[in-house]
Amino acid sequence: MTDLRFDGRVAAVTGGGRGLGRAYALMLASRGAKVVVNDVGGSLTGDGADPGPAQQVADEIVAAGGEAVASTDSVATADGGAAIVATALDAYGRIDVLVHNAGNVRRGSLREMSHDDFDAVLDVHLRGAFHVVRPAFPVMCDNGYGRIVLTSSIGGLYGNHDVANYAVAKAGVIGLSNVAALEGAAHGVRSNVIVPAAVTRMAEGIDTSAYPPMDPDLVAPTVGWLAHETCSVAGEIFIALAGRVARAVIAETPGVYQPSWTIEDVATRIDEIRDFSAPVVFPVVPSGHNDHIGYSFAMADERSREEHVASHG
Incomplete structure (x- = not known):
């Protein structure tokens, strides 16, 4: 297979001075992209600033014969x-x-997390996504081309202890990406x-001693x-985790239709409602939102037709 290259393309990578972002920036540049390496250079909590990390990665790209700022x-x-x-x-x-x-x-635990800590994480992960997508998106649309990759996490999909702020932010970027895709x-x-x-x-603070290899370079190709x-x-x-690459989806059970419901009806039929033996998935593009509504409407219409036939049988 011919190498997939980015010659003539311009990429911006936020958080590109360290870790995963650094791996993405170096990979894109090594395949011909001109790269804006963005990193405020703050601490893990987001405090402070240091121009060093972003500049070091940009310098590394240039030293290797690439183009970066x-x-x-x-x-x-x-x-x-x-x-x-x-x-x-x-x-x-x-x-x-x-x-x-x-x-x-x-x-911080949900019962103790401060509003400041909640906002500080949303400002970077979720509002930060909007802050860069918003100015880039119309430029891409006007040019007739663009690729946007936003970062969620396992915590965004499934939650985790002591990271309500992170989980909320990482779930939110999925919605933003879906709208950009549509x-x-x-x-x-x-x-x-x-x-x-x-x-x-x-x-930091997690015991990773028993983990399999989990280098950023195992993630970068999927982003690429x-x-x-x-x-x-x-x-x-x-998903890209420890060498495993997979797709995650939001799925629904087929569900149960009744023309009217009581609390007791829901309780009685909860096993049917939750039955995932035949999951239903509505792809976001081209029309997942409308397909979801149409699926429910179709169940109601089908029951109405059945009742009409029965009453005139």
């Missing part, structure tokens, strides 16, 4: 997000790929979600494909 603007503000996209446009005249990877962690479909813009896991500083022009999907969620 550093950005230290913060995704946590609308102005910062706009500045990141503007850096790509000013330096290279376009933006083709946007990977939002920037993150921070502030742990609205971008007619303009050559595809948006998807990566659910990565790697042993980086984000795993989602960012490539040959990416054939949109509105999907991909």
Whole structure:
């Protein structure tokens, strides 16, 4: 198979100075992309700033013969997000790929988490995603091409202890990606979600001694494909963890129809309602929202027809 390259493409990677983001930036650059390496250089909790990490990765790319510029603007503000996209446009005249990877962690139980810690994490992960997608999306649509990769997590899919802020933010980016996928479909813009896991500083405080190999380089190829022009999907969620690559979906049971319900009816039929023996999945693109509604309407219409036939049999 011919190598999948990014020659002529411009990519912006948030949180690109360390860990997963660094792996993404280096991979994209090694395959021909011009890269904006964005990283505010803060601590794990999001405090402070250091221009070093972003500049070091940009320098590493240039030293290897690639093209890159550093950005230290913060995704946590609308102005910062706009500045990141503007850096790509000013330096290279376009933006083709946007990977939002920037993150921070502030742990605390749900009963004790402060509003400040909740907001600080949403500002980077969720609002940060919007802050960069919002200025990049219309540029991509006007150019007729774009690839957006937003970062969720296992916590966003399934929750976890002591990370209500993180879980909420990571679940939220799935909704944002789905809308970008729907609205971008007619303009050559595809948006998807990566659910990565790697042993980086984000795993600080977790005992990883028994983990299998979980290097960022095991995640980067999936992000690379989602960012490539040959990416054939949109509105999907991909997991990359310890060498396993998989797709996650939101699925429903077929459900049960009645023309009216009581609390007791729900209690009586709960096993049927929850029966996942024949799951139903509505792909986001082209019309998952409407397909979901149509599926329910069809059950009601079918029962009405059955009752009509029975009454005139």
